[in-house]
Amino acid sequence: MLSGLTKFGDFYDAAVTRFGGRTRPGTARDSLWLNVVERSQVADGVVSLRFGGATLPAWQPGCHIDLHLPSGLRRQYSLCGDPAESTYRIAVREVGAGSREVQALRVGDRIQVRGPRNAFPFAGLGPIVFVAGGIGITPILPMVHAAAGRGLDWRLVYCGRSTKAMPFLDELPIGRVDIRIGRGGPLLGDAHPRGAVYCCGPASMLGQVRTEFSSRWLHFERFSPPPVVDGRPFTVELRRSGVSLDVPADRSALDVIRDFRPSVAYSCRQGFCGTCDVGGVRICVDRPTGDRLVLEEL
Amino acid sequence: MEPDNLVLQPRDVQFDWSTLPMHWVPDEPVATHVMNVLHLLLPEGERWFVRTFQQVVPMISDDTLREDVLGFIGQEAMHAEAHSEVLDHLLANGLDPRPFTRQMEHVFRRILGPKPGLTEEQAREQLIERVAIVAAVEHFTAYLGDWMLNADALDRAGIHPVMLDLLRWHAAEEVEHRSVAYDLMCHLDRRYVRRARTMLLVAPVLFWLWVRGARFMVHADKTTRVRLTWREAMRAGRRGLLPKLSEIFRAFLRYFHPAYHPKQEGSTSQAIAYLAASPAAREAH
Numbered sequence: 001m002l003s004g005l006t007k008f009g010d011f012y013d014a015a016v017t018r019f020g021g022r023t024r025p026g027t028a029r030d031s032l033w034l035n036v037v038e039r040s041q042v043a044d045g046v047v048s049l050r051f052g053g054a055t056l057p058a059w060q061p062g063c064h065i066d067l068h069l070p071s072g073l074r075r076q077y078s079l080c081g082d083p084a085e086s087t088y089r090i091a092v093r094e095v096g097a098g099s100r101e102v103q104a105l106r107v108g109d110r111i112q113v114r115g116p117r118n119a120f121p122f123a124g125l126g127p128i129v130f131v132a133g134g135i136g137i138t139p140i141l142p143m144v145h146a147a148a149g150r151g152l153d154w155r156l157v158y159c160g161r162s163t164k165a166m167p168f169l170d171e172l173p174i175g176r177v178d179i180r181i182g183r184g185g186p187l188l189g190d191a192h193p194r195g196a197v198y199c200c201g202p203a204s205m206l207g208q209v210r211t212e213f214s215s216r217w218l219h220f221e222r223f224s225p226p227p228v229v230d231g232r233p234f235t236v237e238l239r240r241s242g243v244s245l246d247v248p249a250d251r252s253a254l255d256v257i258r259d260f261r262p263s264v265a266y267s268c269r270q271g272f273c274g275t276c277d278v279g280g281v282r283i284c285v286d287r288p289t290g291d292r293l294v295l296e297e298l
Numbered sequence: 299m300e301p302d303n304l305v306l307q308p309r310d311v312q313f314d315w316s317t318l319p320m321h322w323v324p325d326e327p328v329a330t331h332v333m334n335v336l337h338l339l340l341p342e343g344e345r346w347f348v349r350t351f352q353q354v355v356p357m358i359s360d361d362t363l364r365e366d367v368l369g370f371i372g373q374e375a376m377h378a379e380a381h382s383e384v385l386d387h388l389l390a391n392g393l394d395p396r397p398f399t400r401q402m403e404h405v406f407r408r409i410l411g412p413k414p415g416l417t418e419e420q421a422r423e424q425l426i427e428r429v430a431i432v433a434a435v436e437h438f439t440a441y442l443g444d445w446m447l448n449a450d451a452l453d454r455a456g457i458h459p460v461m462l463d464l465l466r467w468h469a470a471e472e473v474e475h476r477s478v479a480y481d482l483m484c485h486l487d488r489r490y491v492r493r494a495r496t497m498l499l500v501a502p503v504l505f506w507l508w509v510r511g512a513r514f515m516v517h518a519d520k521t522t523r524v525r526l527t528w529r530e531a532m533r534a535g536r537r538g539l540l541p542k543l544s545e546i547f548r549a550f551l552r553y554f555h556p557a558y559h560p561k562q563e564g565s566t567s568q569a570i571a572y573l574a575a576s577p578a579a580r581e582a583h
Contacts, residue, residue: 001510002404002405005503006409010409013413016423017416017427023486025485026484028363028485117305118304119307123573124571125571125574125575196574263358265352265371267308267372267373272310273310273375275352275368275371275375
């Protein structure tokens with residue numbers, strides 16, 4: 001029977017590749033061009049921007065948009081408004097060149113946007129503890145409102161350096177809100193041991209939540225792969241392409257190879273799925289013991 | 299409102315098979331073995347999806363779709379690994395699946411693998427046809443995923459909890475990424491003729507492989523004398539332990555509707571809710 005299928009497969013392939021006709025490719029999805037309709041300072045160093053345009057795609061708590069900045073930089077920001085509104089709102093803390101450029105936008109400016117996309121979906125099953133650190137309140141805020149609106153059992157732990165540096169304190173719903181200034185103290189405290197935790201904040205905060213909750217029931221957002229710890233710089237040699245690329249201490253071979261060849265396949269960026277495997281090397285995490293990594297097949 | 303704009307992420311799941319009995323649907327060897335065919339087909343099948351899609355990445359000119367495809371590849375790679383661990387467990391417990399899985403290697407590596415001696419244009423055409431084949435298969439995995447998430451009879455039947463979690467974790471991710479292969483096919487070639495002919499090819503072959511796999515499993519299981527008959531399979535279907543053939547046939551027909559889109563099958567919010575509660579997916583962070 002299998003030999004029959006093999007013969008049929010060969011025949012089918014031959015027929016399709018020779019008489020398949022002309023393909024009609026689809027068109028790429030258009031990105032959105034949006035106008036800045038509102039700009040305001042919502043905390044020390046934090047600017048909130050509202051974008052408007054003709055019928056914006058719907059979004060849910062946890063969604064982000066990609067801004068394509070005039071300089072060529074691309075930055076992702078969580079939507080922090082109300083999904084029922086006809087505009088998108090983001091809040092941006094100044095941390096580098098990209099955020100400075102976003103903060104410099106003025107009412108009336110036009111900007112190219114991709115999305116919204118959701119990398120941090122909110123399942124809405126209680127009881128829930130939200131943990132937000134500083135600007136990490138942005139994806140959490142719409143979730144808190146959704147939880148309060150649905151009457152779920154929720155509490156929010158919102159940490160920051162000072163109340164002046166914490167945006168949206170005046171927009172939090174009435175309920176179990178715990179505002180923490182400065183470091184220290186357990187974050188989850190007497191949280192329900194079987195509930196869900198939604199966390200967005202600096203890596204140190206995520207680390208603390210993980211140890212307190214022994215890694216269970218945790219939802220968090222990862223815009224970028226986990227940082228490279230104790231990495232040493234090395235050179236990656238792509239034999240087939242005939243090039244050598246320098247990989248700095250804080251980047252992976254994958255990061256550097258992607259700059260050179262954007263179509264390289266990868267997925268989890270944490271070393272478990274194996275999509276980026278090249279001849280037994282998982283280029284998203286593996287580093288050589290010496291200072292040279294040779295990839296024959298790239 | 300359905301969140302159909304998910305960023306797809308593979309999950310680093312682990313399953314402990316040490317307590318899995320041979321008949322993990324208690325007293326239902328036929329239902330167990332019909333579902334065991336998943337473990338026979340999927341590791342090789344999903345690895346073939348991964349290889350096919352890896353080759354396609356350079357042909358994608360839409361950034362969002364490229365991200366979707368990369369997420370899809372990672373999820374499928376994890377599915378393949380998880381199911382092949384069940385095969386190892388079966389082998390260790392006296393049921394040798396290798397005569398069948400060797401045939402699957404032949405199907406997915408030889409028959410569906412890259413063919414030599416093609417021009418660049420022909421190789422591209424063949425690759426697009428493979429993508430369309432994956433899209434047709436993914437229509438069934440989305441249908442089965444939706445069925446699995448809603449099959450309350452499986453809970454009532456007392457299925458081994460680790461196996462139920464594997465099946466529903468997989469089902470939920472199939473529902474999560476159900477549009478990717480179809481959108482990729484339309485991005486490369488949106489002609490109806492390709493969609494229709496690949497489904498006409500996939501449906502009978504998949505059905506035939508499934509029947510063959512179930513026969514093999516029932517035969518290879520020395521702990522039961524039950525035979526695989528249509529009557530047994532229909533009875534399990536009536537009890538809700540297997541999807542009904544008539545429903546599968548209706549799902550097959552839906553693919554030919556001109557306005558078909560995979561979004562119409564299953565519910566993303568239900569998938570997210572399961573993944574938020576799944577023991578394996580929760581441990582994966």
